[in-house]
Amino acid sequence: NHVYVIPPDADLFIENYTFKVITPRSGRNKQIDVFFLSLAEAMGERAIGIVLSGYDGDGTEGCRHIKAKGGKTFAQDMSAEVEHMPLSVQAAGYADFVVPLDQIPGKLRILADALKT
Incomplete structure (x- = not known):
């Protein structure tokens, strides 16, 4: 029931099930990859990564880690x-679901319900 946004000048990690903001960021334009890697490590099969509109293919490597x-x-x-970002994930074969923005909440609800069992 929350949405968290990474500040533009920071990286966001999950450490001990807590968000940790690191400033300044690592210098790379890969904030989503950095976060998804920590998400995959922290949550394993319970991790869900969503890549929306954006440039530079950020998120692709992170999605690889989530799937792994x-x-x-x-x-x-x-x-x-x-x-650029969602197409990069799709082209790399790391997208489990390719859907319009308005269908993502419904799919998330189904996944969340499945994870509760």
């Missing part, structure tokens, strides 16, 4: 305003 740990990944379909 048994988690699930989403990539926004061609409705993304800037398609």
